[in-house]
Amino acid sequence: xxxxxxxxxxxxxxxxxxxxxxxxxxxxxxxxxxxxxxxxxxxxxxxxxxxxxxxxxxxxxxxxxxxxxxxxxxxxxxxxxxxxxxxxxxxxxxxxxxxxxxxxxxxxxxxxxxxxxxxxxxxxxxxxxxxxxxxxxxxxxxxxxxxxxxxxxxxxxxxxxxxxxxxxxxxxxxxxxxxxxxxxxxxxxxxxxxxxxxxxxxxxxxxxxxxxxxxxxxxxxxxxxxxxxxxxxxxxxxxxxxxxxxxxxxx
Numbered sequence: 001x002x003x004x005x006x007x008x009x010x011x012x013x014x015x016x017x018x019x020x021x022x023x024x025x026x027x028x029x030x031x032x033x034x035x036x037x038x039x040x041x042x043x044x045x046x047x048x049x050x051x052x053x054x055x056x057x058x059x060x061x062x063x064x065x066x067x068x069x070x071x072x073x074x075x076x077x078x079x080x081x082x083x084x085x086x087x088x089x090x091x092x093x094x095x096x097x098x099x100x101x102x103x104x105x106x107x108x109x110x111x112x113x114x115x116x117x118x119x120x121x122x123x124x125x126x127x128x129x130x131x132x133x134x135x136x137x138x139x140x141x142x143x144x145x146x147x148x149x150x151x152x153x154x155x156x157x158x159x160x161x162x163x164x165x166x167x168x169x170x171x172x173x174x175x176x177x178x179x180x181x182x183x184x185x186x187x188x189x190x191x192x193x194x195x196x197x198x199x200x201x202x203x204x205x206x207x208x209x210x211x212x213x214x215x216x217x218x219x220x221x222x223x224x225x226x227x228x229x230x231x232x233x234x235x236x237x238x239x240x241x242x243x244x245x246x247x248x249x250x251x
Contacts, residue, residue: 019191025052027188031133031245039100042088047073088118093125103134107166115165123178129250136168141239149236156222160214180246187242194238197229
């Protein structure tokens with residue numbers, strides 16, 4: 001897990017910057033109902049997406065456990081009262097107090113028990129008819145694009161990786177159990193996130209989480225297959241990330 005206090009200063013520019021943030025915010029707003037007055041962005045990070053979710057008639061609250069991230073989020077959200085320290089399983093909010101909750105780039109970082117607790121906590125703070133919007137299948141997005149790298153790494157991912165904690169079907173089951181029903185899906189391009197074959201080989205030899213579940217020999221075979229692809233320094237297409245919206249039953 002990254003030290004987000006240390007990463008805060010450079011986080012945005014290494015994650016696609018403003019272009020990716022605009023795309024992500026647009027996809028979120030496709031799933032946020034008209035009339036949403038209070039939205040809480042959980043794991044808001046620097047607030048680069050949270051800021052874009054605000055509107056004259058909508059207040060956005062950011063929650064994050066990292067003090068370093070919140071220092072950057074506060075001016076974007078309008079001051080101390082709009083950016084609060086907390087985590088997804090214990091939100092500093094009253095029952096039924098918000099119209100929407102967003103989890104951007106969060107659930108894939110958590111284990112299944114924490115995902116379950118976080119979704120239940122979102123349901124607790126939502127008003128009837130409110131929605132939870134979350135990214136799902138985040139890591140697999142890199143391998144779903146129709147490219148030669150995607151074909152090689154997608155096959156390896158499916159073989160060596162257990163079902164991820166943000167798997168869509170699994171998240172949907174957890175949401176259903178706490179009274180949230182699927183309201184829709186959307187997606188956005190992860191601008192500047194596509195990687196070249198050479199970059200992927202470097203990642204596989206480094207600290208890529210899923211690759212550590214394969215043996216050294218298996219990793220070597222995957223790397224060899226990627227290294228034999230043409231145009232080693234040409235980045236492949238950017239991933240398309242998926243969002244799912246879940247609505248709390250009204251009354």
